[in-house]
Amino acid sequence: MQKLSSFRLPWPMNWTELFGREAPLIVEIGFGYGTFLLHLARENPDANVIGLEIANQCLEATEGKIKRSGLTNVHVIQSTAETALHHLFEPASIQQVHINFPDPWFKKRHSHRRLMQRDTLDAIVNRLQAGGLLYLATDIVEYAEMSAELLAETGGLTNRLETAWVNALPGRVVTKYEGRAQREGRICHYFAYERNATPVPDVPVIKELDMTHVVFHSPLSMDAMLERFEFQEHKLGDTVISFLQAYRGNRVLLFEVYIKEPTIDQHVAVILSYRDTPGEYTLKAGTLGYPRSTAGLHKAVGMLGDWLVGLDAGAAILHDKLKETS
Numbered sequence: 001m002q003k004l005s006s007f008r009l010p011w012p013m014n015w016t017e018l019f020g021r022e023a024p025l026i027v028e029i030g031f032g033y034g035t036f037l038l039h040l041a042r043e044n045p046d047a048n049v050i051g052l053e054i055a056n057q058c059l060e061a062t063e064g065k066i067k068r069s070g071l072t073n074v075h076v077i078q079s080t081a082e083t084a085l086h087h088l089f090e091p092a093s094i095q096q097v098h099i100n101f102p103d104p105w106f107k108k109r110h111s112h113r114r115l116m117q118r119d120t121l122d123a124i125v126n127r128l129q130a131g132g133l134l135y136l137a138t139d140i141v142e143y144a145e146m147s148a149e150l151l152a153e154t155g156g157l158t159n160r161l162e163t164a165w166v167n168a169l170p171g172r173v174v175t176k177y178e179g180r181a182q183r184e185g186r187i188c189h190y191f192a193y194e195r196n197a198t199p200v201p202d203v204p205v206i207k208e209l210d211m212t213h214v215v216f217h218s219p220l221s222m223d224a225m226l227e228r229f230e231f232q233e234h235k236l237g238d239t240v241i242s243f244l245q246a247y248r249g250n251r252v253l254l255f256e257v258y259i260k261e262p263t264i265d266q267h268v269a270v271i272l273s274y275r276d277t278p279g280e281y282t283l284k285a286g287t288l289g290y291p292r293s294t295a296g297l298h299k300a301v302g303m304l305g306d307w308l309v310g311l312d313a314g315a316a317i318l319h320d321k322l323k324e325t326s
């Protein structure tokens, strides 16, 4: 069965259409094997419950559990939290966000990859509706301390507890990871925050751009271009674009491209094909890898076009469809 994935869903997503009804949204980030997610769905029959996860095994196991449970108010989405928050959810649209035991490998040097960081927390707060709730649990004391500081600095949130965190929440359903942490004697830290009325930074939904292409003429053949190809990596602000490989097809050149943007990573094919007029080429994203037309994809196609045209003084761009990007 085709999984629901942030790469395939509309940006923003129409949750009412997916669930077949309008209802408050409850989101769990990184649901693992789904115990807590199913509990949320059972306890909140009047809510639409959405689980976000990146690990295939977890997605499949939890999809199976949902099917067997007969619950219709819960769906799992293959997505990083970052992509879902920025691309799928509208501002002030979520009633509850639950994060249970994120980043078990937490080390200071991994700080750029951890879930609890300013940009992601700002996105969570922006997507919570007034009175919406954010729950976090962790068994790593350094992670708890770091999160306590970050949450306390977040104007749009009010602590629902009397202390920064508590070490027990009676009646709470225990997740798989939590059970192991408890058996191994690690102390858990639980946070509960509420979205207050303080205005928060604007975090716009990142929508898809029109598809991009570049048309150029060049005296060079595809074989000559392929011969000149070598790996390239470009850092453009917060986007990293890598041209990994080039392959020759029957009447095409295929470039394997990796695009790392702050909210989404894409591994796609950019295809060079002939136009009807000899010496003219079109460069555009192929369907391999299901590319989404982001600013990064536009940058990648534009840079690859510039590189191909730069290979010969007699080559020039005829026209393009590129978002102005710096």
Ligand SMILES: C[S@@+](CC[C@H](N)C(=O)[O-])C[C@H]1O[C@@H](n2cnc3c(N)ncnc32)[C@H](O)[C@@H]1O
Residues within 6 Å of the ligand: 029, 030, 031, 032, 033, 052, 053, 054, 055, 058, 079, 080, 081, 082, 099, 100, 101, 102, 103, 104, 115, 175, 176, 177, 178
């Ligand atoms: C330590 S496990 C905890 C799983 C579950 N919440 C539990 O308590 O048993 C962390 C989970 O978060 C998922 N994960 C990690 N980074 C993520 C991200 N950026 N977005 C969504 N899920 C993520 C992992 O695949 C993993 O299943």
